[in-house]
Amino acid sequence: MSTETATPVTPAPVWDVINGFTSYWALSAALDLGLFDALAQDDDSGTGLDASQLAAAIGAAGPGPVSVLAETLVALDLLAAVEDRFRLTPAAERYLVSTAPASMAALVRYSPGPPGAWPGLADTVRTGAPEPTVTAALTELYPALVRATGPTQAGVATAVAAELQRRGWWPEQPTIVDLGCGSGAWLTALLRTRPKGTVIAVDLPNVLPIAEQAATDAGLREQVIAVAGDYLGVELPVAEADVVVLAHVLRAEPAERARQLLARAVELAGAGGVVVVVDYTRPDPARARHDGDGEDRGAACIAARHELLLSLTMLASTAGLGVTVADLRAWAEAAGAELVDSFEPVPRQHVRLIRSRTPEATS
Numbered sequence: 238m239s240t241e242t243a244t245p246v247t248p249a250p251v252w253d254v255i256n257g258f259t260s261y262w263a264l265s266a267a268l269d270l271g272l273f274d275a276l277a278q279d280d281d282s283g284t285g286l287d288a289s290q291l292a293a294a295i296g297a298a299g300p301g302p303v304s305v306l307a308e309t310l311v312a313l314d315l316l317a318a319v320e321d322r323f324r325l326t327p328a329a330e331r332y333l334v335s336t337a338p339a340s341m342a343a344l345v346r347y348s349p350g351p352p353g354a355w356p357g358l359a360d361t362v363r364t365g366a367p368e369p370t371v372t373a374a375l376t377e378l379y380p381a382l383v384r385a386t387g388p389t390q391a392g393v394a395t396a397v398a399a400e401l402q403r404r405g406w407w408p409e410q411p412t413i414v415d416l417g418c419g420s421g422a423w424l425t426a427l428l429r430t431r432p433k434g435t436v437i438a439v440d441l442p443n444v445l446p447i448a449e450q451a452a453t454d455a456g457l458r459e460q461v462i463a464v465a466g467d468y469l470g471v472e473l474p475v476a477e478a479d480v481v482v483l484a485h486v487l488r489a490e491p492a493e494r495a496r497q498l499l500a501r502a503v504e505l506a507g508a509g510g511v512v513v514v515v516d517y518t519r520p521d522p523a524r525a526r527h528d529g530d531g532e533d534r535g536a537a538c539i540a541a542r543h544e545l546l547l548s549l550t551m552l553a554s555t556a557g558l559g560v561t562v563a564d565l566r567a568w569a570e571a572a573g574a575e576l577v578d579s580f581e582p583v584p585r586q587h588v589r590l591i592r593s594r595t596p597e598a599t600s
């Protein structure tokens with residue numbers, strides 16, 4: 238019911254969502270056209286390119302369509318406009334130029350998962366799981382997806398090695414188990430700090446060769462034992478490890494499989510090892526239910542917008558519901574371990590350290 242003095246309710250949140258779709262495709266088109274790379278090549282002069290020059294550089298029909306696209310990117314804070322010229326913003330220079338070390342250019346394409354997952358999201362919510370064809374499409378997409386996330390994960394892994402060293406949890410010749418090793422970014426970064434260590438690298442058969450190649454390229458192939466199969470059930474050549482890595486895998490699994498996977502990792506870490514979990518955790522609904530001491534659920538959701546959208550991305554293409562910190566605590570506890578610490582070495586990359594509750598771990 239509205240009154241004369243009530244603030245008008247604006248449709249802005251709805252437009253923001255509609256425009257989110259359009260913005261995504263504006264950025265995708267710019268990447269497909271090599272627009273950011275073309276502007277990066279003009280860096281020498283530093284003055285940028287006008288619409289005609291930009292059109293010529295990217296093979297566009299003329300300045301008209303390029304202006305609409307480039308001005309939209311300016312509005313999205315992904316380009317700067319100075320007089321009649323377009324230039325890269327610092328964020329575009331760092332994250333959207335394909336050759337930049339921290340480039341997210343490929344991630345823009347692959348991060349949303351298989352495109353076919355999204356039109357079926359309502360059905361996935363109805364039934365609890367996407368169509369098998371969607372899950373199969375994700376498996377096919379994994380090689381490209383893990384390659385795209387490799388640079389970020391290498392940075393996280395390097396920071397984790399430094400943290401383990403600081404804590405005295407990083408032996409000279411560690412045995413490491415990397416469950417869902419993806420691009421091999423983790424294992425190469427970890428082995429670079431411990432070239433005499435050994436990594437048991439586990440992944441699906443269509444992805445594992447990427448990690449093996451990364452190890453070969455880094456001159457570390459002899460240190461890696463590659464195991465193809467389901468990380469939950471596949472037989473491993475070791476019973477214990479100093480470090481077990483679960484990076485960006487738990488949220489893609491249904492809760493029971495995620496619990497079992499963490500239990501497997503805890504068992505492998507034994508009394509003296511550490512399980513390293515990296516994931517985008519969504520807010521814990523149970524915490525918000527307790528009046529008084531719980532966080533406000535709305536505020537928690539707004540603060541975790543990024544993590545929630547990534548959890549939804551998983552739901553759209555797997556039966557995974559994402560993971561909460563409370564899940565991690567409960568699963569760790571059920572396996573005889575505890576969440577001992579967490580830190581964020583790279584923005585939005587939350588690392589959780591889980592260790593056994595036995596005396597050896599706490600001494």
Ligand SMILES: C[S@@+](CC[C@H](N)C(=O)[O-])C[C@H]1O[C@@H](n2cnc3c(N)ncnc32)[C@H](O)[C@@H]1O
Binds near residue numbers: 386420485486
């Ligand atoms: C989001 S990627 C994370 C890769 C890597 N841990 C990282 O952080 O860069 C998830 C990885 O888990 C792998 N994976 C998914 N299901 C798996 C399964 N059942 N068994 C083994 N690996 C699996 C995928 O192939 C993919 O490499």
